Amino acid sequence: MTIRVQREDFDPGAELARFSSGKTNVGGICLFVGLVRDYMGHDPASGAQVNGMTLEHYPGMTERQLEAIEAEARKRWPLDDALVIHRYGRLEPGERIVLVAASSAHRDAAFEACRFLIDWLKTKAPFWKVEHTPQGDAWVDAKESDDAAASRWDQAKA
Amino acid sequence: MKVLYFAWLKAKTGIGEEDIAPPDGTATVGQLVEFLKARSPGHAAAFETMSAVRVAVNQDFGNLDTPVKVGDEVAFFPPVTGG
Numbered sequence: 001m002t003i004r005v006q007r008e009d010f011d012p013g014a015e016l017a018r019f020s021s022g023k024t025n026v027g028g029i030c031l032f033v034g035l036v037r038d039y040m041g042h043d044p045a046s047g048a049q050v051n052g053m054t055l056e057h058y059p060g061m062t063e064r065q066l067e068a069i070e071a072e073a074r075k076r077w078p079l080d081d082a083l084v085i086h087r088y089g090r091l092e093p094g095e096r097i098v099l100v101a102a103s104s105a106h107r108d109a110a111f112e113a114c115r116f117l118i119d120w121l122k123t124k125a126p127f128w129k130v131e132h133t134p135q136g137d138a139w140v141d142a143k144e145s146d147d148a149a150a151s152r153w154d155q156a157k158a
Numbered sequence: 159m160k161v162l163y164f165a166w167l168k169a170k171t172g173i174g175e176e177d178i179a180p181p182d183g184t185a186t187v188g189q190l191v192e193f194l195k196a197r198s199p200g201h202a203a204a205f206e207t208m209s210a211v212r213v214a215v216n217q218d219f220g221n222l223d224t225p226v227k228v229g230d231e232v233a234f235f236p237p238v239t240g241g
Contacts, residue, residue: 034241055240058164058233061217086240098241118241126214126233127240128165139166142237 001074001082003066005057007089012099019083019101026080028107030114032100038093040131040138042145050131053140055088055097058126062086069120073102076116077109084117086127116153123150159228161194163204164235167211170204180226187213188222190232204234212237 004010012033020029039047070082083101091097100121102113129140161178163171180193195205205211213220214233226232 056165057240058162058214058217058235061214061233064217122241123238124219125240126164126235126238128236129239130165139236140239142239146241 001070002084003063003070004085005059005062005066006085006087009087009096010085010099012096015083015085015099016101019081019103023080023103025105026103027105028110029101029103030107030110032098032114032118033096034098034118036091036093036095036097040133048133048135050093050133052090052092052132053129054090054132056128056130057086057088061126065125066121069117069124072120073113073116077102077104077113079104079109079113082113082117084121086121086125088127119146119149119153122146159190159226160231161190162231162233164233166236167204167234171198171200173200185225185227186222187215187220187224187226187232190226191222191234210236 012031016029016031036053038050040050041047066084070084073079073082080103085099087097100114100117102110102117104110104113123146131138131140159178159180160175162175163173168174180190184190184193191205195202212235213224215224215226216231
């Protein structure tokens with residue numbers, strides 16, 4: 001189980017190769033990579049242009065929360081391993097922000113745990129995005145859709 | 159007590175981190191906020207809409223009723239938007 005919070009980019013292919021190396025008891029790995037969009041909100045047609053963003057985080061609490069989220073995933077699914085990489089600092093459209101991966105003996109647990117990790121991370125890890133637009137900087141508001149995605153797992157647990 | 163501000167709360171207070179000595183009897187986050195609000199117009203602006211503010215005490219999420227004491231690290235920030 002690995003958590004990395006870093007300014008620099010990562011190579012998903014190299015990360016996957018390292019993550020899968022030597023795993024002979026694992027049937028599947030699910031890996032998600034999040035990218036910076038070049039428009040605000042959900043709709044590319046109506047969303048204002050975004051020239052880039054800067055991610056701020058709370059060093060110390062970030063790692064602590066990510067560890068707690070991974071521990072929760074391991075309680076819920078029979079995972080072999082998990083990996084979370086999250087970047088901070090200035091990012092341009094198209095750049096990678098986040099990677100989460102989960103490996104398990106069977107694909108269902110890998111898919112579900114991967115989805116859980118990114119859903120919980122979005123509502124529980126202390127990161128904040130400010131978008132740089134032609135009209136100036138704007139702090140991104142938390143999305144109800146993200147809360148709904150995260151709370152889906154609360155119900156799943158009950 | 160160490161108080162931290164992130165995102166637009168940092169922009170409004172103009173401070174990322176401050177060491178403060180709240181008055182005796184400050185036992186909860188809510189009471190701490192009342193004390194902090196009076197420190198500057200920027201602080202008052204940051205805490206104007208408490209429904210938009212989240213808090214962590216010693217790096218765990220809390221709320222206005224969470225106890226605080228001397229030596230704690232208390233952070234204020236908007237709802238998180240990572241991922």
